[in-house]
Amino acid sequence: MAMRGKSNRLVxxxxxxxIALILFYTxxxxxRSFSCKTFESCLAGRPHSYQHALPVEPTIYENExxxxxxxxxxxxxxxxxxxxxxxxxxxxxxxxxxxxxxSTDRSIYDFLDLLISTNLDLMTVSLSLMTSSSDEFxxxxxxxxxxxxxxxxxYYQPDSxxxxxxxxxxxxxxxxxxxxxxxxxxxxxxxxxxxxxDHIVWIDADVVEFSExxxxxxxxxxxxxxxxxxxxxxxxxxxxxNYDKNAWAVxxxxxxxxxxxxxxxxxxxxxxxxDTRYFTDVLSSGTSDNELLPLDSVGGTVLYIRxxxxxxxxxxxxxxxxxxxxxxxxxxxxxxxGICYVASSLKGGGCFLLGGRHHVRHADLG
Numbered sequence: 001m002a003m004r005g006k007s008n009r010l011v012x013x014x015x016x017x018x019i020a021l022i023l024f025y026t027x028x029x030x031x032r033s034f035s036c037k038t039f040e041s042c043l044a045g046r047p048h049s050y051q052h053a054l055p056v057e058p059t060i061y062e063n064e065x066x067x068x069x070x071x072x073x074x075x076x077x078x079x080x081x082x083x084x085x086x087x088x089x090x091x092x093x094x095x096x097x098x099x100x101x102x103s104t105d106r107s108i109y110d111f112l113d114l115l116i117s118t119n120l121d122l123m124t125v126s127l128s129l130m131t132s133s134s135d136e137f138x139x140x141x142x143x144x145x146x147x148x149x150x151x152x153x154x155y156y157q158p159d160s161x162x163x164x165x166x167x168x169x170x171x172x173x174x175x176x177x178x179x180x181x182x183x184x185x186x187x188x189x190x191x192x193x194x195x196x197x198d199h200i201v202w203i204d205a206d207v208v209e210f211s212e213x214x215x216x217x218x219x220x221x222x223x224x225x226x227x228x229x230x231x232x233x234x235x236x237x238x239x240x241x242n243y244d245k246n247a248w249a250v251x252x253x254x255x256x257x258x259x260x261x262x263x264x265x266x267x268x269x270x271x272x273x274x275d276t277r278y279f280t281d282v283l284s285s286g287t288s289d290n291e292l293l294p295l296d297s298v299g300g301t302v303l304y305i306r307x308x309x310x311x312x313x314x315x316x317x318x319x320x321x322x323x324x325x326x327x328x329x330x331x332x333x334x335x336x337x338g339i340c341y342v343a344s345s346l347k348g349g350g351c352f353l354l355g356g357r358h359h360v361r362h363a364d365l366g
Contacts, residue, residue: 052121054148072156073192074141081150083126085219086197086307087115088189090182091140091205092159093133098206098363101238106363108136108143111205116147118215126151128193130185132159153193157185176320176334183316183335186300194310202303207235209361210302217354218304221292228292229314229349230340231304234280234359241281243362244299246336247353248277261323266331269323273332280353287355295351297337302360306348314343 059079067073089111091097097106115127127149131137137156144152190200199219211233218231235244252258254276261269283293305314317338323330333341343349 050116050122050147051119052123052148055123058148070157072137074137074152074154074156076144076149076152078123078148078150081123083150083197084124085120085199085201085215086126086128086194087201087203088186088193089127089129089203089205090185090189091129091131091133091136093131093136094139096131096205098208099365100208101364106206106208108140110208112143112147114203114208114210118210119213120215122147122149125149126153126193126195126197128153128155128189130155130157130189132157134158151195155189155192157188179335179337180318183318186335187315187318190310191315194307197307200305200307200310202300202305204301204362206363207301207360208363211358211360214302214354214358214360215304217289217358221352221354222304222306225292226348227350228352229306229309229343229346230298230351231292231354232280232295232298232351233302233354234284235299235301235362236359237362238364242279244301245279246297246299247280247295248297249283249294250296251276251278261331263328266323269331283353284355289354289356289358291355292352293355295340295353297333297340298351300336301362303336309343309346309349312346314339314346314349317342 055078061077061079062075064072064074091108094105094107097108097111099105115122115125127144129140131140131154134156137154140154144154186202194200199222201215201218214233218233221231222228232244232247234242235247237243250257250273254272256272257269257276277296283295287293316335317333318335320330320333321338322333322341332338340349340351343351
């Protein structure tokens, strides 16, 4: 009887400790999401700690003002900084960080942990985010203050466009209008933020994992090869091997999509493209980590852009740019699906996919 009572007490103590651990990891001040997908994330998943040396007694300048277009802009900058990399992120509201499998809601703190996991020296990084949530604007200001980004820009721009239910975001009927608006937001943030950086990296707010060294690999390819202007990587979810269907290469043997397409044949051309294009999972199969594979369209879950292309006028098209005439819209190529087409006429405007194991993982919900 005494032995059974002792055993019950041990079970109770173990249960209490386990519950305490869960509460600690889900309610800690940094509000990091809780996940039990792996042992590390379940019990040992402490937030990443920043490893690089911090500047000695840095002078930090902060400023907040309303721009003439009504956008609220907060800027934070460390004195004498000269960042090489500009990281850009669009956020609609707190839901944009999404949720991961068996996880609490993610937040800006989880996203910053993701950036720390890249092992980039944040003193070489400018971080710019734009949100349409006033609450997120304040939360992002607070969260980013704990890390030594060379420059931080946060823009609050209330959402004035037509909204679509989140579950309809991939519905073809709304994709064109939604992506045109997204292209305009991307251009706004990119053109407002770019200063003297050499490299631009777009990251979706609901990306939760990078393969090791992915950003450094993209930059190294760009530094080595003059033809490399944009690079993306395979993107998957826990239950979906190829999540980002906006990254693909055309089959150049299909004449129906390689020449001029009459207005009445637009729908047919789109269908032919969809039936014959090659997605990232097929293109990267059997390749090595150091290979680059040509693309005709890129996705935006992670997207490297050589900054010099933007200074020459490359932006995300807000309309179907492929096949446009003076009197009519094109038949494909809005937002990320058109930026390679725009850049292809410029020196160094080639688009590529990282081969081998390189990838990003998208949140399982969203």
